[in-house]
Amino acid sequence: MDSLIFLVQYVEFYLVKRPKYRIFAHHFIITDTMENTIFITLEPYLAQWLKHEFGGISPIPIRRASAEADILRLNLRTQPRHNGYKRQLKPGPNQVEILLPKFKLKDTRNNNYLTAHGEKCLHECIRTRFRVAIWKDLYTVGATLTRTKESVEHWMVAHGIEVDDKNWNTLVKMLQRCRANYCPNHRLTNHKSSKHRKKF
Numbered sequence: 001m002d003s004l005i006f007l008v009q010y011v012e013f014y015l016v017k018r019p020k021y022r023i024f025a026h027h028f029i030i031t032d033t034m035e036n037t038i039f040i041t042l043e044p045y046l047a048q049w050l051k052h053e054f055g056g057i058s059p060i061p062i063r064r065a066s067a068e069a070d071i072l073r074l075n076l077r078t079q080p081r082h083n084g085y086k087r088q089l090k091p092g093p094n095q096v097e098i099l100l101p102k103f104k105l106k107d108t109r110n111n112n113y114l115t116a117h118g119e120k121c122l123h124e125c126i127r128t129r130f131r132v133a134i135w136k137d138l139y140t141v142g143a144t145l146t147r148t149k150e151s152v153e154h155w156m157v158a159h160g161i162e163v164d165d166k167n168w169n170t171l172v173k174m175l176q177r178c179r180a181n182y183c184p185n186h187r188l189t190n191h192k193s194s195k196h197r198k199k200f
Contacts, residue, residue: 038072038114039088039095040122045156045167047096049130052160059097067125069101075118076100076111133159134171135178148172 037059042050054060062068079087091097100108114122138155152171156163161171 036100036108036112037097038100038112039091039097040114040119041092041095042123042126043170044094045161045170046127046130047094048161048167049133049159050096050126056160059099061099062101064101064103067129068122069103071118071121071125072100072114073103073106075115075121076106076108077113077115078110079113131174131178134174138175139178139182148175 050060051058062072079085100112102108134155138151149168152168152175153163156167156171161167
């Protein structure tokens with residue numbers, strides 16, 4: 001990414017003296033950027049949260065040393081060459097565009113096709129990261145319905161998630177499943193109002 005930014009800055013400086021090459025250079029920069037992106041389908045709440053986590057930048061830059069980057073490194077391939085295949089250039093419904101990190105042993109200018117297995121693993125990794133984030137912030141929520149409603153809504157707003165019935169219900173059910181799993185193991189404080197409180 002740094003090398004691309006340097007290239008853009010150099011080209012902009014060069015074009016001050018060579019204006020006739022502006023169209024060619026602009027096409028080169030856009031093409032080079034598109035070769036380093038992929039598209040992945042996510043649930044609306046997950047896509048909104050992921051974009052917010054990276055400051056609303058699109059395409060979303062994946063950190064090089066992250067678990068997501070490791071999944072990409074293992075599952076990126078060259079574009080298929082069989083008849084009938086057409087490379088995707090624009091995001092479809094419920095899709096986000098992801099900027100591929102640079103790998104020492106895999107050139108993403110050529111290896112920019114994510115396999116179906118890789119997309120499934122990447123989706124699950126992002127979803128797991130989301131569950132960890134919401135559980136860390138809201139693990140004590142659930143004493144009363146009013147408290148749950150207000151706390152979840154505030155958390156959604158703070159993390160760029162649209163507050164609607166579908167998103168809210170999805171997040172509340174996710175929290176309920178986490179509480180059901182962890183409360184028997186005494187991972188929560190013993191609030192008498194919690195129906196999941198461990199019985200002695």
